[in-house]
Amino acid sequence: MNYNLDATEAKRLLENTFVRPEQTETLFELYWVFRILDCYDSVQFELLDGGSDVVASWETADSRYVLYHDSTGSSALSFRENLADIDRPSEDGYLFRTVHVLDRWQQIADDFFNITGRDSLWGGRPDIVLERYDGDSPNPNAVFVGEVKYTTNSSYAAQGLRELLEYMAYVRADGEYMEDQDDVLDSKQVTGMLFVDHVKSAVGRTESEITLRQFGDTVSKPL
Incomplete structure (x- = not known):
């Protein structure tokens, strides 16, 4: 990501985008939000003032992206x-x-x-939702869901894994499941990642497409 800011612009951003979460868990969620955003160029940040759950949006030659925090995403999506x-x-x-x-x-x-x-x-409310729109599509063509657990406890992390799988299996776009019946939890339209602090004996990837990231791990483009 490229940051070409002069001193005046940097001061304005600090004054208007300073984040002071009331809970440590929220700060940990935002840590992963910005780790994901670091994977992309030309990101346009939104003001985190509590009035909107959109954190950032950006465009490439073929697609448009919108990232949400603590949200069910755009009105096209349903986690219910x-x-x-x-x-x-x-x-x-x-x-x-x-x-x-x-x-x-x-x-x-x-x-x-x-x-x-x-x-x-x-019903649920994911910690992180990233939507990708290809061309002029009114509905997301692909969705990434991130579940964040600020924990070192493997049982609590496993609970987060179940929540993540539920989000991925049940998410709908325009009233229809995004994943076909034959591709539930194995499709390319819906992907997911579990973010934790440090969990003993945890591995980053299994035979499943689900990825685990612990504090300090690198993050690649999810979509």
Whole structure:
């Protein structure tokens, strides 16, 4: 990344983009955000004032990129599964009974408490979302999801891995899953990376496409 700033411009950036997170975990997330941005040229930063979750955007000859922090990305994306959107199973089993539990919960919650039970089966908010738009496409053609865990505990890191896999499997663009059924967690349209502090016995890559990065590791272009 090239930084050609004069003293006046540098002073203005420091005054308007200084970040002072309230939690150390947020600072650790931003550390990885900027490590990713270091992989690209001509990055245009956005003001981190709490009014927007867009951190930066940039363009290449063929594509446009937008990076979000602590966000579900653009309005085209959805990290949410609703009861009304799923095909209800007909055979007995865990999923069949789960649907019946949620149906009955909605009914009884309304009867007992005069409130409408939520329709959500699953929902999440990734730490990092990078979207790539090719040509004039209105929807992302590829999405990178980063899950950050500020931890040295392998069990907590493994929890983050599960969250990452859920984000990758369930993400939708314009209402449709981004990954085809035959390519769930193995497609090139949706990729992911788990970022941690230092976890004992951790390796950077397995046979899976999922990559693990620990504090201080190098980061290559995710998309």
